[in-house]
Amino acid sequence: MSSRPAIQRHEWFAVVVAFAYFFCVLAAYYVIRPVRDQLSAAVGSTQLPIFYAATLVATLLLAPLFGALVARYSRRRFVPIVYLFFIAGMIAFIPLFQAQTSIDARLLGSAFFVYGSVFNLFVVSVFWSFMADLFDAEQARRLFPVIALGGAAGAIAGPALTKALVFVVGVAGLLVVSAVLLGISIACIYALSHWSMQHPVAGDVRRNERVIGGGFLAGAIETFRSPLMRRFALLMLLGDAVGTVIYALLADYSGATYPTREARTDFAASIDLYANVLQALLQVSVTRALMVRFGPAPALALDGIVKAVMLGALAVVGGPWIAVVAVVTRASAYGVFKPAADSLYTQVEAETRYKTKNFIDTSVWRFGDLAVTTSINALRAIGASVPVLATLAMIAAASSGRIGWIAGRSLEPEAKPQARE
Template sequence: MNKELSPTERFLSLFTTLRAGEGFPALLLAAQAFAIMFSLYLLKVIRDTLILSQGDAELKAYATAIQAGLLIFIVPIFARLYFYLSPRSGKHLILCCVLQFFLFSLLLFAVLYWQGVSIAVVFYIWQGLFAVMSLAVFWAFAADLFNPRSGQRLFPLIAAAGALGALLGAASAAPLNTLSGHVGVLCAAALLLLVPLTLSGRMEEAIPTGSLAGSHEAPVSPGSLAEGFSIVLRSRYLSAIAALVVLLNLINTNGEFVVASLLTDELARQGLDSTQSPERAQRITGFYATYQSITALLGLLIQLFLVSRVFDRFGIRGALLVLPIVTLLGYGLLSLLPLLMLALIVLIAENSISYSLTATTRHALFLPVSREQKYIGKQTIETLFFRLGDMISGGLVYVASSLLGFSTLVFMLGNLVLSVILLGFAIAIGRYHYRIILKKMNNLPPVLASPISDLRIDSGRLTEFVFNTETFGDPDEGDALRYTAYLNDSEPLPPWIEFDGLQRKFSFNPGSNDGGRIQLRVVARDFQGLSTESRFDVHVAPVNGRITD
């Protein structure tokens, strides 16, 4: 296999660390994530339009509750599907089966709506199921393809493609709906699902051997109808992840309520307390449009430029702690200064991190677990427990605000307490994950296989030198090396020496006064931060041809 990075891989390395050969499969999976998220966000515009045109917000709340109720029955059906398809060849079969169901459902909805049949309530429920189930099974498929070290490096890139798809899907929905109507949007969303259906079957053969997950274990026979719940509850690790998901929902719902309450209070102070006021409606719409736009843009930037770097520098354990620390500091400050602008900043920070870093970290948590836990456990957590969190959150807000009359400050303090609990679960999950990784994979430093030889160059001339791919090696399967160069005493390179770590290339262009000997260090560092190095001398012949020390 070619060990040189392709031009495409060098470009993708701006966002994460890649091994040679990983660029093509990463792009294939990124295209699938982009298409699924684009499809989901296209459908959101007509989902809300349909439900609110045939009912009110109360009907929307009832439909959300029905989604959670249906998942109690859908999760066992999915578990049966997994046990049926798992022994068959091809890891993509489960994803394809689920997406085929949703694709044909979309086409059926398009035909029914075209014929004038009312689909609002059923479609709203269906779209909610599509959103949680398709993403859960896609990320289970991704975790099933890559070993833990490769997945940890590549998941930020794949998630960034999904974030871009969500952003473009949301931006395209209204113009497409104006141009082709609801039927056109439904058909476009269905066509987008052909992308993962077409590409997913090529993934296993495209992934290089050192990055591919091992062959999956033979599935056990299906258990009871509560198999999804038992898989989660039997594992302390999965149970902790489920609790994390519920806590994240609780904190977010409380935060949304705090912002909404402070906003209505601020409008009332400005004399806009009438719900019939057009100016009030305009101000609220503008406020939330700004909030959603900033959150989406900031989330995309975090996904593109920070997630892989947080994974690289702090690992999964460190990434888990970011959101709890942000919410702890944010709601602590907000409890002291309950201002609308501060609440908005806290919520934007919370949601942009949750949609990017925390979401990617949650997906990566399933890389080292069994295949059964990847598919059934993740599906149970990301669907049923996620919706359960929605219901608990909504119920607590209703009881605390409407029945008990708690003030906004109580919700801020409540989120402060919940953030402490969330931080505790994040620390525990990080420890569990680290122990699982150590059991399944080694964590050895890179090795220096062939030291770099000394060089002799001439001053006044450009000289390029590329050291061999075999110079350094990494015994850890799926890991990738990054290279940096320094002077012997760890100081930066002088201006006449440039080093390209992606191509392992030095460019020497010494001036007439740069003759003599200089010692360089090349450091090879893996994704876990372990390193080794090679030192070598560069002898620069001055214009007169003599080398001096």
């Protein structure tokens, strides 16, 4: 057990700003997420492979651009560029939604589904890469669960804002709110970059201005080359399999239960709100205690156990229980799994933190979405019911917990020190 203070005096500024940064990032996303999710419910889960295929294509097209930015610019430059790109996209959708009566609704909705999905992948992935570059492994254990609470608070504020504003300002107004929140995030990035120069990791005063270099395909190459990164990618795929099965079943339930777009949006926002409140409670009561005392391995294992238990219950109960399963498993994924998994990247080199992590968190994730939703349709075609799908997802959850335990233990500083650049 660490005898160091939970947050040291010189860390307070960085923790507060990082907390605000993550609050704005997640609030910006969750303001628009219910709009995306109600589209899934409207068309049904059988159409999800088409949406995810389009998202995967967009992700693969953007990955080289992201890799080129990382290779050419220092982090204090390329991270804001990523956020400015998505602010521009948000602004571009505003007149489209204002003129939606003259635009094909399915085309506009599909485009926004892709944008919202890619937004989530890149913006959140860049945040955690940036955090892993600011702090060392010991700091990550102490500080990441606290910083993650900022995201939990933003994830609560986002759907609450949507529920309060969707009938007042419409989708176009929600996009403005989201863009403003991303703008505040950029200010936080520059404040953290300045703090980093004053408090460099392991005496590396040039980290803030260092250009990582390498080719834009370095993340993909390293993922397939490194046994450790392959394990991280498998961990991501298993977690994604669980989340995507639940997402598909929830979309079908919402579409069958709520007949209007507004009702489906409100239901999606409610699921997000309850899940994110529980996520915050888990981070306060469980995640930080586990990570500070024992490291990330127990947290990763616990996430797998929680998901497996909930899915086992779904296989037996079915029906409306899917809403409860969605709330609990989503809370565990972002309140337990995510801080623990992202803390592992503090112990690898800079290029892995940005390029390989981003490749896994974006391209691998969206490939998993496409593969899982296509498999769900294939299984349904041969008669697979909700209990069968839930049981298969339960096996994936249990496997994720096992692999997470192994990955976390393999990077324990006492067992396997890793040099940081």
